[in-house]
Amino acid sequence: MKALTIFAGPKARQHIADKGLLPQHISVVPGAAGGPKGLILGPMDRYLFGQWLPRSTQPLDLVGASIGAWRMATACLPNPVAELQALEDAYIHQHYELQAGQSRPTPRQVSNDFRANLNGFYSGRIHQVLQHPRYRLHVMTSHGRGVLARDGALRTPLGYAGAYLTNLVNRRAMGAWLERVVFSSPFMGTPNPLPFATEDYRTRQFALSETNFLDAVQASCAIPFVLQAVHNIPDAPKGAYWDGGITDYHLHLDYRGARGLTLYPHFQQAVVPGWLDKALKWRHHSTAFLDTTIVLAPNPDWVKTLPNGKLPDRSDFVTYGQDLDARVAVWTTAVREADRLSDELAQWLLRPDPSVVQPL
Secondary structure: OOOOOOOOOOHHHHHHHHHOOOOHHEEEEEOOOHHHHHHHHHHHHEEEEEHHHOOOOOEEEEEEHHHHHHHHHHHHOOOOOOEHHHHHHHHOOOOOOOOOOOOOOOHHHHHHHHHHHHHHOOOOOOOHHOOOOOOEEEEOOOOOOOOHHHHOOOOHHHHHHHHHHHHHOOOOHHOOEEEEEEEEEEEOOEOOOOOOOOOOEEEEEOOOOOOHHHHHHHHHHOOOOOOOOOOOOOOOOOOEEEEEOOOOOOOOOOOOOEEEEEEEOOOOOOOOOOOOHHHOOOOOOOHHHHOOOEEEEEEEHEEEEEEEHOOHHHHHHHHOOOOOOOOOHHHHHHHHHOOOHHHHHHHHHHHHHHEEEEEE
């Protein structure tokens, strides 16, 4: 049984049939939101950024939301293999001590601990991320509007209830509550152009800087009700910023105008548009936006062989509670097994066989 499955939009499949797949054919690499599920992609990340993509010289746009933003930012550091491994280790071993009578950590506690981790991870090195000679980072966030302009005990649940109901009717209309704000690596003082079109959803873009980098990455990971929103990010509109996955859960974006193909290591085949679309199965199908996209995803049958028959996910924090060692053991085993994904990808890239590429 293969661990890796490969899917592609029609133009990407034709490209592979005609020209194979070389690193110089890639122009965009997205990183989805999804919390611990993203751990399964670590071995593929280390292979792609450590061995395969460095064989080319063209600029690459790295687009990330939530854990995907953390992954893509880390790939911009000088030694991506070691840094991505360090990120994986830090994520697996995260732990929140609970006080007597406390059943779960508070959003303030999670936010403070996460900020400390970001400071430790990027301190003194933000300029290396922003000035990478090839990689142009784009960090996705969700900026609150109206009731969601500020985080609050009443405002936040009320605002997200409104966003949820609005999204049921029309995804674009959810822009009345939340807008997509992208923070991008700068070029000559202005943000690098986005590698996707933005007619699908209300969007604004601002330049990443050493002043706002940590705020932008933390905001991109700020899951509502789990972490606090980040307010008033420098050099951007005032207000509350939340997880980039709210507006763009799996980065189902219009990549057709990019210079080359989009190579997407993902933890499943479906590229779900927004976090509030998770239960809306009719929005999980592929669209023309992904015509030039190649998705690298674990085989669902292989996933069933992992501990608990699933990918690591946030429910494990509840399942294992304060038993850190048990959760670490389960997650470490899953990530170790994911070496198969990387090995099979490396083997396929030596001679890309179009017959194994399935329609996305």
